[in-house]
Amino acid sequence: MIRLTKVELRRLVSRRLTAVGLVGLFLITILLLVATYFDARPLSAVEQQQAQQQYEMAHKDWVDHAEEMRTQCEADWKTQPDPKPKLEEMCVYSEPKPEDFGKPPTVFAQIMPDLLQGSSYFLAFAAFLIGASFLGAEFSSGAIGNWLTFEPRRLRVYGSKLLAAATGFVPIAAVVLAVILFGTFLIVDKLGDTASTTGKVWSDLSAIGGRAVVTSALAAALGSVVGLLLRHTAAAIGVVMAYLVLAEGVFAAFLEKAQPWLIKLNFDAFVRHDAQYYVTECKTGSDGSYACDYVQKTLSFEHGAWYLAIFTVVVVLLGGWVFHRRDVN
């Protein structure tokens, strides 16, 4: 099994699609860092001056008119029908502050989790693609038949292929995430604010990164199984795209309550350690009025982790069962 896995790993790294995938990942990584650089870049002197001027104007306006406007507002408030909004909510005219004008500095600890999460999506996608083609090509070319005349123990063959796809993607994902993490740190350190990056922040970020490596490996294994089941790379990609659009997109929009059972949210909950989602809750009040609220809910990390684990195990077992029984022509 170890020998077979090594052979499969060698095949994986020799494949052209793997190389193309790596180049793609490299380009996306560069692109992401460049985008971060432009986002974090402070305003130019001219822009800063403009922001300063705007602040001064707004401040002057506030000094001149705030009192007058508040009086006006209070008068208006008295004429409001019941139930009245709170006075202190309706009539706030706070003093403009300089930092409200121009661009706030980029804070590393704030942007990094989102960046890692975004990276986990494209890594999972690349891993799925590479995994699907790793097995899809073997079936569509018929090379699997020849392979089985050398090693007829199908479950070993199956296991070695999945293991190779999954472990092969671990270093790739780890490197990509590390480059994004440290690249962003260097950029923000130069242009923005990294002072708040405590040990806790670092350990949270590396935990997110570590879990993104895990999801990439899972995606590679799942891609392999789907490639095996459908026997063609293109078919595997098509089915997953259709699923993402129909189930995760359309279905989730109509049936908000189903979100905790869809892959995307569980994926997020696992990678981000809890994830938020929104459902519309409508109630008929005691007075017969009908009102809808947009309520935020949380899906727990544990839910996401169990969901992904069970989902992977089920799919892998299904693939193994099918491959074990399948006639290879």
Add this chain to the structure above:
Amino acid sequence: MSDVAISTRGLRKTYRTRRGRKVVAVQGLDLEVPAGGVHGFLGPNGSGKTTSIRMLLGLIRADAGTMTVFGRPVPAQLPEVVGRIGAIVESPKFFPAFTGQKNLELLAEAIGAPRARVGEVLEQTSLGERGKDRFRSYSLGMKQRLAIAATLLKEPDLLIFDEPTNGLDPAGIREIRETMRGLGEQGKTVLVSSHILAEVEQVADTVSIIGHGRLLASGTVAEVIGGGTAPTVKVAVNNHEAATRVLTAAGMTVRADGNYLLVEGAPDPADVTRRLAHQELYVSELTPVRADLESVFLELTEGEGL
């Protein structure tokens, strides 16, 4: 080594087509391939040769029946004997984007064969430098050579070739024939399925003929030819009608064949001349028709094809 390389009993396989129709590809096949030498596995298109070979190799499941290879039940104990079997089923299939050499290296590593073996088998099959080209760019003959090279990685005792000469030119066909002959002479067992009977007749020590997934005949080439048809003679005589009457009356079977008559069931060719001469019918030409595998095959498998 047991003296039977392959044996199957009551082997059966039914395919289900896309439209749900059932196709019985192999029905109760009893096959026995002696160890050592070349065994021809003959049958018309669609008679179940490839299906039987796939079942032996564990690529597809049999619905019923038992199989053994070198005395081991397969597919249950296939892993124990697979190292002794080299097989090419239908057209050779490898990873198209990898070079021939890379393909062989992966296979060699999978079975724990030394890497140096790859160079050796490439040389043996005269692929040599072409081993560095992608499999996709190979001609049919080169693909076939690569497949043979792959089977040689294992140094097998049993070689299974499913129509190895399909699509090859005469030189290629001869080469494969010589390879098979050579392997047979080394004491290895070669099972070769083919349509080209003249081909098989030249190399095979023993043959099995199947039709509709059932065994029709088997044995040495001589036994199969001898047992299949009575000796036939081809006769030229001027009065066909009279001659036919005379010979039929003597219990022989007569068929017209252009300007000749084909006479079967004569104990001796001299018998034919004597009986005709008695009636003043004089034979101008008489040739014994040598029975060959092809005629036996056609006779046995008449109406068995697709």
